[in-house]
Amino acid sequence: MTSSLGEKASMKEKGLRYYLLIIEFLVVVIPFVILFYIFYTENAFLESSQMILIALTLLLILAGLIILRQIFDRFSLVAISLKKAEGGEKALVRVQQDTAELQEIAGSFNNLMNRLEETTSELQYRVFELFTIKELTEVASRSLDIEELLNMLLEKTMAVSKAQIGSVLMVESDKNRFRVVTTRGLEPGPRKSSHININDTLLQHIVSEKKPLLVQDIESDPRTRKVNDLKYGAPSFLSMPIFIREALIGVLNLSHKQTQQVFDSHDEHIVSIMIGEIGFALENARLHLQVVEHVKNLQQATVELTNANDQLRQEITERKQLEVELEDTNKFLKNILDSSSSISIVSTDLEQNVLFWNKGAENIFGYKAEEIVGRQKIDILYPDDETKEIVNEIRSLIVKDKKNMNKEVKEITREGRTLWVNLNLTPSFDERGNVMGILGIGEDITERKKMDEALRESEEKYRTILESIEEGYFEVDLAGNLTFLNDALCKISGYTRDELLGMNNRQYTAPETAKKMYQIFNQVYRTGKLARVMDYEIITKDRSTKILEMSAYLIRGSEGEPIGFRGVVRDVTERKGAEEEKKTLEAQLQYAQRMEALGTLAGGIAHNFNNLLMGIQGNTSLMLLGADSTHPHYENLKRIEKLVDSASKLTKQLLGYARKGQYEMKALSVNRVIEETSETFSTTKKDITVHRELADNLHGVHADQGQIEQVLWNLYVNAADAMSAGGELFLKTGNVTSRDMKDKPYKVKPGNYVLVMVRDTGTGMDRKTMERIFEPFFTTKGLAKGTGLGLASVYGMVKAHGGYIDVESKKGRGTTFSIYLPASEKQIPEKKVTQGKIEKGHETLLLVDDEEMILEVSREILETLGYTVIQAQGGKEAIDLYRAHKDNIDMVILDMIMPDMGGGETYDQLKAINPELKALLSSGYSIDGQAKEILERGCDRFIQKPFNMKELSGKIREILDKK
Numbered sequence: 001m002t003s004s005l006g007e008k009a010s011m012k013e014k015g016l017r018y019y020l021l022i023i024e025f026l027v028v029v030i031p032f033v034i035l036f037y038i039f040y041t042e043n044a045f046l047e048s049s050q051m052i053l054i055a056l057t058l059l060l061i062l063a064g065l066i067i068l069r070q071i072f073d074r075f076s077l078v079a080i081s082l083k084k085a086e087g088g089e090k091a092l093v094r095v096q097q098d099t100a101e102l103q104e105i106a107g108s109f110n111n112l113m114n115r116l117e118e119t120t121s122e123l124q125y126r127v128f129e130l131f132t133i134k135e136l137t138e139v140a141s142r143s144l145d146i147e148e149l150l151n152m153l154l155e156k157t158m159a160v161s162k163a164q165i166g167s168v169l170m171v172e173s174d175k176n177r178f179r180v181v182t183t184r185g186l187e188p189g190p191r192k193s194s195h196i197n198i199n200d201t202l203l204q205h206i207v208s209e210k211k212p213l214l215v216q217d218i219e220s221d222p223r224t225r226k227v228n229d230l231k232y233g234a235p236s237f238l239s240m241p242i243f244i245r246e247a248l249i250g251v252l253n254l255s256h257k258q259t260q261q262v263f264d265s266h267d268e269h270i271v272s273i274m275i276g277e278i279g280f281a282l283e284n285a286r287l288h289l290q291v292v293e294h295v296k297n298l299q300q301a302t303v304e305l306t307n308a309n310d311q312l313r314q315e316i317t318e319r320k321q322l323e324v325e326l327e328d329t330n331k332f333l334k335n336i337l338d339s340s341s342s343i344s345i346v347s348t349d350l351e352q353n354v355l356f357w358n359k360g361a362e363n364i365f366g367y368k369a370e371e372i373v374g375r376q377k378i379d380i381l382y383p384d385d386e387t388k389e390i391v392n393e394i395r396s397l398i399v400k401d402k403k404n405m406n407k408e409v410k411e412i413t414r415e416g417r418t419l420w421v422n423l424n425l426t427p428s429f430d431e432r433g434n435v436m437g438i439l440g441i442g443e444d445i446t447e448r449k450k451m452d453e454a455l456r457e458s459e460e461k462y463r464t465i466l467e468s469i470e471e472g473y474f475e476v477d478l479a480g481n482l483t484f485l486n487d488a489l490c491k492i493s494g495y496t497r498d499e500l501l502g503m504n505n506r507q508y509t510a511p512e513t514a515k516k517m518y519q520i521f522n523q524v525y526r527t528g529k530l531a532r533v534m535d536y537e538i539i540t541k542d543r544s545t546k547i548l549e550m551s552a553y554l555i556r557g558s559e560g561e562p563i564g565f566r567g568v569v570r571d572v573t574e575r576k577g578a579e580e581e582k583k584t585l586e587a588q589l590q591y592a593q594r595m596e597a598l599g600t601l602a603g604g605i606a607h608n609f610n611n612l613l614m615g616i617q618g619n620t621s622l623m624l625l626g627a628d629s630t631h632p633h634y635e636n637l638k639r640i641e642k643l644v645d646s647a648s649k650l651t652k653q654l655l656g657y658a659r660k661g662q663y664e665m666k667a668l669s670v671n672r673v674i675e676e677t678s679e680t681f682s683t684t685k686k687d688i689t690v691h692r693e694l695a696d697n698l699h700g701v702h703a704d705q706g707q708i709e710q711v712l713w714n715l716y717v718n719a720a721d722a723m724s725a726g727g728e729l730f731l732k733t734g735n736v737t738s739r740d741m742k743d744k745p746y747k748v749k750p751g752n753y754v755l756v757m758v759r760d761t762g763t764g765m766d767r768k769t770m771e772r773i774f775e776p777f778f779t780t781k782g783l784a785k786g787t788g789l790g791l792a793s794v795y796g797m798v799k800a801h802g803g804y805i806d807v808e809s810k811k812g813r814g815t816t817f818s819i820y821l822p823a824s825e826k827q828i829p830e831k832k833v834t835q836g837k838i839e840k841g842h843e844t845l846l847l848v849d850d851e852e853m854i855l856e857v858s859r860e861i862l863e864t865l866g867y868t869v870i871q872a873q874g875g876k877e878a879i880d881l882y883r884a885h886k887d888n889i890d891m892v893i894l895d896m897i898m899p900d901m902g903g904g905e906t907y908d909q910l911k912a913i914n915p916e917l918k919a920l921l922s923s924g925y926s927i928d929g930q931a932k933e934i935l936e937r938g939c940d941r942f943i944q945k946p947f948n949m950k951e952l953s954g955k956i957r958e959i960l961d962k963k
Contacts (some may be wrong), residue, residue, distance in 0.1 A: 064662035077465040129270055132156050136274055140281035148244075149281055150250065151182045157274055160239070161267045168242075169196065170250045171207060178203070178251070184938060185256065202226070203251050206241050211246055212272070213239040216262045234260035240271050244283045246384025344421070344442040350399065350658065352377040364421075364444050366414030378440075383412040398427050399435045408445065420449045420610070464815040472548075472569040478562065480505045480521070492548070492571050495540035513537050521552065525562055526809065528554050536569065546573045574747070607897070609647070610924035615853045617644045621949040622860055641948070648946055650739035667700045667826035670754050673708050675732055681716045687726035688719075695734045699823035701752050707797045708821075714794050714816055715758045722762025722815060732757040732953075741820065746804060752823035753803075759816040763808040773807065838950050843890035844868040848878040848906065850898040850924075854945075858893070861949055865956075879909050886914055891959055894939075896923035897932055904934050911938060918959050922947075 063963040098510040136156045141147050150168045158166045165185035169178035178196045190196065198204050201214050202224055206213050210301050215221045218228050220237040228235035237255035253277065257263060344361035348354055354376055357369040365381060382388045387410050394405050404426040411421045421442040427435045466473045472489030476482055481504050490497055493508060518538070524531045536548040552567035604910045620640045627634050669693045682690045701708075719729050734755045741748045765773070774795040798805045802822050809815035849855050852873065859869045870885060872878035875898055882889060891908060896903035903921060912915050921934055921942045931942055943951060 024388065068074075078644045083692045109678055129160050132160050133270075133274055133277055137277050137649075140278040142287045143281065146282060146285045147181055149278055149285060149300075153242075153278055154182055154184060154252065155243075157252060157254060157271050160270055160274065161254050161263065162258040162261070163263075164256040164258060164855075165237075166255070168250055168252045169197075169203070169253070171248055173207075181250065186629050203239055203253075206251055207248065210241055210243075212241065212268055214263060214265070214268050216264075233709065238263040238267055238271065239523050240275060241267070242282070243279065244286055249282070249286075254505075323459055334555045340347060343553075344440075344444075346440045346442070347376065347437060348378050348440070350377060350435070352395075354378055355730040361442075364413070364419070364442070365411070381411040381946055383410055383418055387411070394425060395438060398425055402427055402429075402435060411442070419444055420446045472571075473566070474569070475564060475566040476505065478525070478566045480518075483564065484566075489569065491772055492540075492546065492569065493538065499541075508538050508540075510537065510539065521565055524552055524554050524565060528562075532679050546571055548572065571747070574742075576744070607924035610945045611851055611854060613644050614924070615649055615851075616640065617946040617948055619857055620644065622857070622864060625864060625949065627804035644946060650841070656810060665702055666702055667704055667824055667828045668703050668708065669698070669828050670701055670708065670733055670756060670821070671695075671698050673705060674712065674756070674962045677712045677716070678707055678729075678731055679712070679789075681720075685720055688723060691728060691730045693730070693732040697735075699735050699752060700826060700828045700843075702824035703801050703821065707801070709799050711794050711819070712756075712758070712888055714791065718791060719758065719762060719815070722760055722764070730757070730759040735823070736820065741804070744804065744806070748804065748820075749822075752819040754823050756819040756821065757816060758819075759814060761814045764811045764813050766811050770807060770809055774805075838865070840866040840951045841956065841960060842868075843960055844870065844885075844888050845956075846870045846872060846874065846878060846882055846889045846892045848883075848892065848894040848898075849899075849905075850874055851895075861952060862893075865949070865953055867956075874898055874905070875906035875909075879913070882910055883913055891918040891920065891956065893920045893922060893956075896925065896934070898923055904930060906933055907937070907939055918962075920955055920959055 008511075114262070135155075136152060139152050143152075154166050154168050157163070162949070163185075167186075167189070168181040172179055172195075175195075176198050178198060178201070180190045180192055180194050180196065180915050182192065198207055203213070205223055213223070215224055215238075216236045218224045218226050218237065219348040236257065237253065239254075240252045242250040242252055252271065253273070254263065254267075267290075318346055343358075344364045345356065346354060346359040346361050347356035353374070354372045355374075357367070357372045361372075362368055367376075379388055379391075382391060390407070391409060394407055398405055404424065406424045408420060408422050411419050413419060422445045425442045426439045426441070428437045428439055430436045466486040469486070470488055472492045473486040474482055475484040475485075481502055482500050485497065485500055487497070490500065495499065495503075495508075504761075509517065513536070517533075520531050520533060530551060530553045531550075533550040533552070536550040538546055538548060540546055548569040548570045549572050550567050552565050554562055555566050558562045620637055624634070624637050624641070627637065631637075639694055674692065674694060678690050678692060682688070716729070719727075723729075724743040732755075734757075736749045736753050736755045738748045738753065741753070773791050775792060780803075783843050788931055795805060798819055798821070804820045806818040807815065807818075808818075845862055847855060847858055847862065849858065850873060855871050855873060859871055862869045870881055870889065872881050876894070878894070879901075882892070894907060894910075895902050898906070903923070907917075907919060907921070910919070915937075919939050921931060921939050923942075923946060924932060924945045926944050927935070927942045935942060940962070941955050943955050
């Protein structure tokens with residue numbers, strides 16, 4: 001408010017101004033009255049100059065008085081402003097045409113008034129703060145609820161600090177987290193009772209330092225350095241620790257101060273005072289809560305004590321009853337010990353003297369109690385020194401440690417039978433606690449041991465089967481960690497077995513797939529039913545992605561509890577999305593399994609048949625040796641030899657199908673084989689025109705020529721049967737790579753391949769027939785015309801060479817077979833033509849075979865050739881004979897498959913007797929895996945049954961003449 005000279009005021013308020021007005025009046029009026037009186041009474045007249053002088057004098061006096069009046073007006077204005085300021089009003093003084101001094105006085109006065117107004121506002125806010133603290137204290141004194149107190153604290157501190165956002169967090173130090181008690185001003189905010197990790201917030205400073213955190217700029221403060229979130233207003237916040245005594249129990253957070261202000265030390269001070277004011281209330285609330293919980297615990301303890309007292313009374317009653325029954329029980333137990341027929345219970349002293357021997361011990365070991373008790377030591381049951389030493393060590397430990405022990409040991413019966421016994425040894429004590437003897441409880445587990453061994457063999461067989469299949473097999477625990485797997489899974493994933501064992505399925509799958517697999521395994525766990533997954537996506541070691549089909553089911557423990565999962569996976573990456581292709585592959589898998597079983601059967605038949613043919617061939621050779629062409633039975637004998645040769649070819653087909661054919665692997669030109677075989681074929685089938693399109697610079701293959709020739713001949717014959725009225729046969733070769741075979745329904749190993757294509761213009765086949773053409777004994781020609789082994793042996797021989805075979809055909813449009821053989825860079829040798837003849841000798845030979853017929857015919861052949869023969873009908877007999885006559889025996893002819901001791905073990909023992917041993921291995925099987933292993937260990941040669949005299953004599957001389 002501004003004061004002016006025109007303001008009206010009471011006489012009391014005018015002061016000096018009032019008296020000054022009176023003086024001005026008197027100064028002007030009195031001289032005029034005096035002059036008028038003089039002039040009127042004296043009739044005196046002044047000169048004009050005197051009159052002017054007097055008038056000027058009066059005017060100067062009047063001017064001085066007017067100036068003095070203005071000065072007093074300013075002072076009066078200041079006095080009025082001060083009076084108004086006393087009433088709390090703002091009254092500023094405006095000086096427009098005053099002197100500099102008055103202007104300075106007025107300015108100072110105005111500053112004083114502004115400062116007075118600010119002081120008054122601050123005092124009013126301090127009064128509000130004190131009133132709020134008083135109100136908080138009064139409310140806190142009436143509450144015993146910690147959360148209610150903290151809610152009130154947040155409400156009052158936000159009002160005092162003018163914060164628009166606030167929260168209170170309780171500290172749970174043992175779990176390194178905050179619990180949200182209450183929040184205000186932020187929507188949506190954290191839920192009440194939710195938890196926040198301490199290390200994920202800016203408040204860890206408060207927890208560690210136990211000091212307030214006042215931040216005026218969150219972006220520049222070195223303790224925070226965080227981009228400000230606009231929803232929290234100004235980049236300033238205040239966080240205060242809440243203590244009960246010296247224990248940090250919570251944190252109070254304030255932010256978003258009104259009018260974009262920042263929090264300062266005064267805010268920190270006043271909030272600290274408010275927290276301190278409710279400190280005692282918080283402690284009282286906590287003590288109240290502890291008292292309430294303590295009372296509840298006391299009530300619960302009282303109930304439990306009452307129950308325990310009642311139970312004790314009941315136990316006393318029952319104990320008295322038990323004491324009555326104890327004597328009867330002891331008698332009953334003695335009867336049990338004596339009547340136990342399958343458990344031996346034996347008590348001995350420290351010198352191993354038998355003190356007690358129950359009926360079970362009599363039944364198991366055959367000794368009567370009267371023969372043992374007090375007369376024998378327990379070591380009569382131990383079959384050897386090793387067992388005695390083991391049991392004595394156990395007894396020593398029992399005496400030393402005074403603890404029972406369990407051990408499986410071998411024990412011997414009265415009849416001399418060795419048993420496996422699960423022995424539990426327990427010390428017996430005297431009154432002073434010293435060991436005075438040992439009680440042994442034994443269970444005959446001989447049958448269980450046999451079952452365990454059978455189970456182990458079964459498991460080994462199971463493991464062998466798993467390692468032979470192409471599908472990946474795995475077992476995981478309930479957490480998804482791999483505990484068992486086969487090699488196929490390693491090939492699929494690219495990891496080694498050691499890398500996969502213990503690996504969790506999350507480590508080789510994407511997060512989405514891992515989540516899906518968790519749901520599937522959880523379903524299997526809950527239902528116990530098999531689960532199938534058609535698109536299980538994994539990440540291999542080289543970070544590529546593969547799609548698998550998986551079947552998984554639950555593994556249960558001995559008590560039926562779930563302990564993990566097992567499953568089978570198949571890589572279907574290349575055929576994902578093609579349902580028809582999937583059905584084809586499943587059919588091929590079933591087909592391959594069927595063929596594998598039939599192949600095993602065919603191989604066994606071929607082996608036994610070859611042994612029979614050996615007897616026929618040997619006797620025929622002996623008869624021919626003593627007969628010339630004029631003999632009446634000469635032609636019959638030659639015919640028998642041809643029949644044996646034909647039968648031998650049939651068994652070779654069987655062995656080829658069973659993948660046990662004779663493989664003399666060498667570098668081979670497929671073009672040369674095709675030229676030789678097709679030329680012969682064309683001369684026998686004049687009505688079929690053969691076309692050859694053989695590639696120049698064709699890769700060689702590492703193969704057995706006889707097997708490849710047989711493959712081609714079988715395909716030629718099959719084509720001829722389909723073109724009974726004549727036709728055309730197209731033979732084509734070419735170099736291809738695995739990339740050219742990417743669309744095949746099987747997984748191709750990378751590398752170069754030689755393609756052999758055989759196409760005819762015959763009747764063709766329908767789809768149903770195509771699905772079965774590689775099955776052994778399947779034929780569409782009838783039993784009179786076909787054996788059903790031709791294409792089956794083709795399949796087996798191609799697979800045995802690491803190759804692949806495809807067939808395409810349509811009814812009435814001919815058939816095309818495509819064979820892919822792995823290419824080889826080895827040098828192809830020139831073909832050598834040799835003439836065989838019967839070679840004789842005079843050395844001594846040990847002939848070993850379990851078949852008496854083969855022994856006899858082989859002996860006659862060898863003696864005819866001039867050799868001295870020692871016979872052994874089995875491996876054990878051969879070892880004894882060789883040990884007795886080793887200095888006279890020059891060579892051993894050894895059968896590979898024998899019942900008492902196989903050819904491999906027999907060879908090893910003979911080799912141990914004489915490292916310079918010369919041996920010829922023979923078998924109805926061919927030079928397969930087992931025969932190759934024996935040859936690699938030093939055996940000189942191999943000959944396959946049935947063999948003729950010329951073949952046998954040549955093999956023998958090769959070995960004996962070798963230097």
